[in-house]
Amino acid sequence: MAASNAAATRRKKRNGKPFSKLFVAIHVLIVLLPISVIAVWACADRWQWPLLLPEEFSMRGIEEVLFSSNGQGLAVMGQSIAIAFAVAVLTTIVAAMAARAICNYTWVGRNAYSFLLVVPFLIPTTVFAMGVQVLFIHAGIARTVFGVILAHSICALPYAVTIMIDVTRAAGTRLEDAARTLGAGPLRSFVSTTLPALMPGILSSISMSYILSFSQYFLTLLIGGGAVRTFATVMFPYLSGGDRTIAAAYGISFILATFVVFLIFEWLLRRFGLGKRTDLYG
Amino acid sequence: MLKIPRKTRRAIAPYALALPGAVLLFIFFYGVINGVFQGFGIMPFLGRIEFTLDYYIEAFTRSDLSSSIVYSLYLSAVSAVLAIIGGVAISAVMTRARTSRLTRLVNIQIPIMTMHSLVALAVICLFTGSGLFPRLLYHLGIVSDPNTFVSVVGASSGWGIILVYLWKEIPFVAFCTVTIMANISDSLGEAAATLGANPLKTFFTVTLPLCKGAIVKAFLIVFTFAFGSYEVPFLLGPTLPKAMPVLAYIEFQDPDIINRCYAMALNGIMVLICSLFALVYFIVLQRERKGRM
């Protein structure tokens, strides 16, 4: 009995240190607190001072978001998701190509190019948005879905490039070269060897760009100019005042929409057996 | 069909691959530079081409403009420093606790996925006069009615804004460092321990120096974001001073075209400050590259 107790204690020790566990647990609570507050508000109908829980619940907010906000809540949601997907795919392709140019070739201007690619990290989106608006208007792509997709892609590019450079460098060209010596054509060897190695990066770049586009407010507002309505631009006016139940309902729908897409990507990662195992001593 | 020699193809390939990225970058820089030029009064599409520094000078002398520069710097510096400390700490304890995939999903991925303005909404729900936190204090007998609690919205200390950034960016910093830390812990961390280093010493002598590059990068991203973001200070900021992006957007929207020049001058100053940081980043990057070779 004593022996098995000691074994259990030791096993516990291997699983982590109590102080660190506590710290992480507190952080988890801090993360979940705002989300749950928004979730409760989304369903609250009457919530008077100083009650800690609402007196009455209703689906008023959720219904408003999905069906009655000018009768096109679901349409706006659909358009946002479509834009975000287009941005994710476009940005990831561009980033994958750029990463390949940087990692697998030596060429004049490579260092400058790889530095310039991360500069958008270092210049605020608001500055870019206000500066580029005139340009988009003159080019005739302001107030169009294409313009919004293009603008979002530019902002998501540094994130996607950082991710893609990491995986491209790790993948190297060894397997691809091997496949070519075995008689596979360039495209075929890329698809059969390097692409699977890049897949985790591609998926995380897609999901990162998706999130960035989906939650982009300011840039969408300036470039879309009210003609291109996304979830973020429709929701924003509610946040700054007015009906808190509707604001929270928008908020929770937004979180759910992002989370579902994220889980799909996680599922894809696992499905293809690409999820990195972070098990103990793996 | 024209047959291009292999060698030429090989030489052209990287440029072809880099082209789409270059196009996006070109639009980006064109937009930013165009904005900066407008701050000098140069607006070719309106026929104005004479160069003037007036708007920039005004930006530093007009009191509402200069105080907003200081305010924005304060907000972003405090947010970035605290986010780095918190993020590195979280990353370290997560590595030590060997957290599960689910935990990482919750405390890193959820904050990264949640939009800033939603966090601002939650802060409003929690910390305004009638929010959940004062209600709790009421039940503890500390606050008697909604008006006695100092609301977070419009607080000039900006603690609500900082709180939002911390909730978002601490996990982001952890996201940037946790993989490196886990790798270090599995190899060099074990080595240090067998050589007599306790976990704290291992952290400061081995882990932290090796994470320096990632930390500097994360700091710059967080700082720039907090410095140039519109939504959070718009929702939670005080009437005066306003954060730079909020003020710039107000001036930008003004029907009077002159005010657009003020907006762009403010933007130009933001670019200048951020470029200084970019320069520092570039130097750090070069040093790291040298160190690795």
Place this chain on the structure above:
Amino acid sequence: MHLTFDHISLALSGKTILDDISFEVADGEFVSILGESGAGKSTTLKVVAGLIPQDEGSVLFDGQPVDDLPTHKRSCAIVFQDIRLFPNMNVQDNVAFPLKMQGVAKAERLRVAQEMLEAVKLPDMGTRRVHELSGGQQQRVALARALAGHPRAILLDEPFSGLDEQLREEMRSLVLSLHERFGMTSLMVTHDPDEALTMSDRIVYVSEGKLIQEGTPADLLLRPRNQLVASCFGDTSAIEGAVAEEVFRVGKLEVPAPEVADGPAVLVRVQGSVPFVHSLEAPAAALPASEEGR
């Protein structure tokens, strides 16, 4: 330090890695753990160092259980297969690291580091960056670093497997000479039977987490307990050494060689038969007649 490994069992994610393993390493002794890869050899070292807590059993240093002692207080330096020098420090700071952790003053630290670098024959490399060194040099720095803090035991985890054959030979004799000079308790993990035979005072043979046989190199070579151990040494390679007073010696391996003349000799192992010693100075006429036809 006298190390005792007392009925240790360990399972990781449901898989048994170590199954009731017990052995001892006497103070100043050099013991090898031999076995094919995946036999749980490296895990044994990690349990000794406290990097992985065992499920059952006890690790004792000089008769005292150390199960509740964290790694950094056990004073067991590991020389890793993948070297693991700190890339953020130069060579001498790496070597001085354990002394820094002990709170030794800087001047003294650097003096000892220099001494250790001389011991591993890298006297002029102190201020180099780690990545400027070759693989063999890096492993020697790792060795110097492990020794610098005067650990109670030194644990070697396949330390030579990343090196080419010639370097491996050099490293083996370096490790043996350092062991003779500093006399610390040493436990080495290896999958190379030659390495185990020539370097160890005693060998512990493990397979699938179980201890199969424990004894001197000659014991395992001449009297293998079962087919597994026999076949481990069973390949047809020959070990070159020398015979003196009817005993064949190479490194620490001693095998009786009755009626073999003094001088260079070779220990020949043939699958399925007892190894025998053959003098290299035997007259050519002594060769079996059948050889001539070739």
